[in-house]
Amino acid sequence: MKEKLISLEEFWSLRTQIPLIDARSEGEFAQSHIPDACNIPILTNEERIIVGTIYKEKGAIEATLKGFELVGPRFHEIQKSVLDKFPDGKILVYCWRGGMRSQILSWLLSMVGFEVYRLKAGYKTYRTFTFEQVRKNWNLLVLGGKTGVGKTRLLKELETRGEQILDLEALANHKGSAFGAIGQAPQPSVEQFENLMSEELAKKDPEKIIWLENESRRIGKIVLNDHFFDQMAKSPLIDIRKPEADRIQLIKEEYSHLPKEELIAAVNRLKKKLGGLRTTNAIEDILNDNHESWISNMLIYYDKTYQFDLERHSSDTIEILDLSNKDLNESTEILLKLKSIIHGKLTNPTH
Template sequence: MNEHLISLDELWELRGQIPIVDARSENEFQQSHIPGSINLPILTNEERIRVGTLYKKEGSLKATIEGFKLVGPRFYRIQNTAVENFPEKKVLIYCWRGGMRSQILSWLLSMIGFQVYRLVGGYKAYRTFTFQLVRRDWNLLVLGGKTGVGKTRLLNVLTSYGEQILDLEAIANHRGSAFGGIGQKPQPSVEQFENLMAEELRQKDPNQVIWLENESQRIGKIIINDKFFECMESAPLIDIKKSEEERIGLIKEIYSTLPKEELIAAVTRLKKKLGGLRTTQAIEDIINDQHESWISNMLIYYDKSYQFDLDKHNPKTIQTLDLTGLDIEKSCQLLINIKNLLNGKQINPAH
């Protein structure tokens, strides 16, 4: 059998060189998986439940025999699919715990000349790693500021200055407001979000500052784990100021081209907080392409919400920075100056 058992450390070295194949069922894969992997299920959703129930009631032997009975007629289809999708005949395989399903798939592919690398401990080993990594103490520096000050743009440009950033909204496929899901891909599950977040953090230097945007604990349907959110709340926060005109202009640039029906739906979701009159006016403005008007209307609510959240922070951890009228390069230079000043002190009490 042309198979090599590999550890999680070896996975990091091999990924990107050969395809990663998830042998679990469709539902398991959809819920969460190793990013970049391809699903080639040995057992379907229904078959997995059937075998699992048999295992609990009658033990491993009968469950294994039943598993082979179910998957046996599909052996040739699985092999054909693998040949079509992986012509170089090298794959890295995992299932839930590195057990029966990945062993069967490894055997099937080895029989037709594949070089197989099978992950010891399976997805469970990977998930244990990502779960722990996103709950470590991290050296964070938070970009705050009212809606429209350009926090995400600043984060992205900071990378060109060699700064470490973590864009939680990009990972969550959501901008973090009632309007945040418009034009975005479907959000991952909370578990997959943590996997993606860990993939980013794994590449960071834990001894250096990581910039991220101020967020509530919920980003769309995603909930940031308590430990990391506590780390965010205890980190220094730079409260960015921009003129209302600049803020409205940036928001208009992002949202004015989006489908009107989705913008109206977002406004409607805020009706209880906006009140009937303001909601009606905002909807009329969207219909009539009066973007500055409906955006200004929304900012009344979002500015109050931001101030409420800001008041929860320890004022000793907040630095105010007015970037009104400044271009993004100058703004980033000022941010880095503040980081360097803070870095001469204790950035995060956890360190």
């Protein structure tokens, strides 16, 4: 069957109906890719280097011949792999620029009866879109507050009430502190994080508020782009206050069950900032299950860090909200009412 070349606009609707294959090398795929794509390389990492070298030294024809020499013996394996994984007979394919690799894959699959849709201009056109998407202007409402006030829980509860949220820490696989990677999947690359962030933003109504947590520029190894980070700094921020005892209890619920060696490693990463004595005391408390003690020790550092981050917000954009003795349901109701006060109405705020 003959392939159909599709634009990025056509791609958005088809991707929800048809499996997606990335024909680039495993290294390119690992660096970044369209979410939910399956990687079936036409050229492996090593083969891509070989072909690229020949292209530079001898030109396109010699490089093409070498590429077919390398991949040709695997043609039947590629066909069989796709037939096994996607028996329905329809497939979306792409490579870096929609060139030779996706053309070869499209040809191979067409030969065994697949209805193939190939993305024009490939991953490059998708990445251009996601790059621009995460640098647009958005209506943001930021949840701030010291470590342990329950910002993530509030964010999730707001989502259950039909509010638009953007959970940057979930996308980054990191909770944003020295302890933030414990129990998390490996972090994506910055480029892949922006792809994931763009996919989430594409689901939002740009005229409505998006709730998100206050974050530093870095979330683990992820770095937020300057434009979005500046937007966060200029957006209204609700500074949530709760008693230290409540904060310690919440942190204990989330971290006390984690492996001690990983908690200790996180404390050691902060040694220069904590000082030798506080580091030693915190490690001893972890080993002895004195969770309230080591958490209280860490909060001395993290509270100072939060205050520093808070200062990047203009004071006239900050609303202080005391949620002492308020459960999750009551706290959420208060947040929704405060949102209405801040923006004048629940939805469609003016820019």
